[in-house]
Amino acid sequence: MRLEKRIETFAELGYILRASLSGENTAYSSVLTELISKQHVNNQWFTPSNVRMAVEAIAYQMTEENLVKWTGSYPLLREKEAGITIGIIMAGNIPLVGFHDFLSVLLTGNSLIARTSSRDSELIRFISDIICSIEPSFSNLISFTDGTLTDFDAVIATGSNNSSRYFEYYFGRYPHIIRKNRNSIAILDGSESESDLEKLGTDIFSYFGLGCRNVSKIFIPSGYNINSLEERWNRYSELIMHPKFANNYDYNKAVFLVNREPFTDFGYLLLKEDNRISSPVSVLYYEFYDSCESLKQRTVLPWQRIQCTVGKNDVPFGAAQMPQLWDYADGIDTIDFILKKIVPRIL
Numbered sequence: 001m002r003l004e005k006r007i008e009t010f011a012e013l014g015y016i017l018r019a020s021l022s023g024e025n026t027a028y029s030s031v032l033t034e035l036i037s038k039q040h041v042n043n044q045w046f047t048p049s050n051v052r053m054a055v056e057a058i059a060y061q062m063t064e065e066n067l068v069k070w071t072g073s074y075p076l077l078r079e080k081e082a083g084i085t086i087g088i089i090m091a092g093n094i095p096l097v098g099f100h101d102f103l104s105v106l107l108t109g110n111s112l113i114a115r116t117s118s119r120d121s122e123l124i125r126f127i128s129d130i131i132c133s134i135e136p137s138f139s140n141l142i143s144f145t146d147g148t149l150t151d152f153d154a155v156i157a158t159g160s161n162n163s164s165r166y167f168e169y170y171f172g173r174y175p176h177i178i179r180k181n182r183n184s185i186a187i188l189d190g191s192e193s194e195s196d197l198e199k200l201g202t203d204i205f206s207y208f209g210l211g212c213r214n215v216s217k218i219f220i221p222s223g224y225n226i227n228s229l230e231e232r233w234n235r236y237s238e239l240i241m242h243p244k245f246a247n248n249y250d251y252n253k254a255v256f257l258v259n260r261e262p263f264t265d266f267g268y269l270l271l272k273e274d275n276r277i278s279s280p281v282s283v284l285y286y287e288f289y290d291s292c293e294s295l296k297q298r299t300v301l302p303w304q305r306i307q308c309t310v311g312k313n314d315v316p317f318g319a320a321q322m323p324q325l326w327d328y329a330d331g332i333d334t335i336d337f338i339l340k341k342i343v344p345r346i347l
Helices: 003-021 029-042 048-059 064-071 099-107 122-134 136-140 161-171 194-209 226-232 234-241 243-258 292-305 334-340
Strands: 085-089 111-115 142-145 154-158 176-179 183-187 215-221 270-273 283-289 306-310
Touching (some): 003 029, 003 099, 003 122, 029 048, 029 122, 085 099, 099 154, 136 142, 194 234, 292 306
Parallel strands (some): 215 283
């Protein structure tokens, strides 16, 4: 299958998803609507609004223009297809988090065998069904498993810091990408508009803060009034009505009180001054800085744990969870990895 055909197929996928989301009566509209509405039954974090957000993020990136621009950076894609099989282990922290790996393997003309998260298997299988209906030859390139990965040439695995040790043990001898926990930060300089700060709320609260691109810590200039943010984020106060989020809020608040640690309580979010990057669900860490130079020094050491930085000179406010196709997780170019790791089958 030529690259142009692969691009055409995924561009059509994007069109179908956009049309279905907008209310048009496509062959997939009713199924997609049902999937969006029922994911919370299997995973309480996957509320309809969060699932819809994840599908929209994919749908609006899957345009022919974006796909051509992305693949145009890789001349090797137009050469003879390699035909290797890549195993993908997908995480389940936010809906469809494994889609980009899925896309990268298929767009390079290779086969995949995916082990989905038990908490997020229906959506990616649904998207696979659409792709195979658009271009039936893709059905020979896609397979799913609930068990152990076998018969592969390379591995892309995403999980926690704990699971990454397991992945390293089992897949270390294969060409691999193994991703660990990461978090994102935001840098404020004090000149942000009300709109900027409201959009920052999206970066913090979308998916309940469970994604690696969610902002878990903000750096603010010395003297910044942290309480001024409450009014900008009041629209997210309803999150406290979600049982799992509320349980995290209650637990973390109790810990802070018992340990007599100072914190600011917005009633739905706990803000704590802390030099760590990764904050628990319902908690946002913040840290003051005196100068850009001092800030730079503070972010150098933990840089490998930072997925992206939101701010006026970085990812725009409100766009953390809307990465472009060429915004790679952990800064590792997946397409480049696949093209360079074409090796004879090991198993």
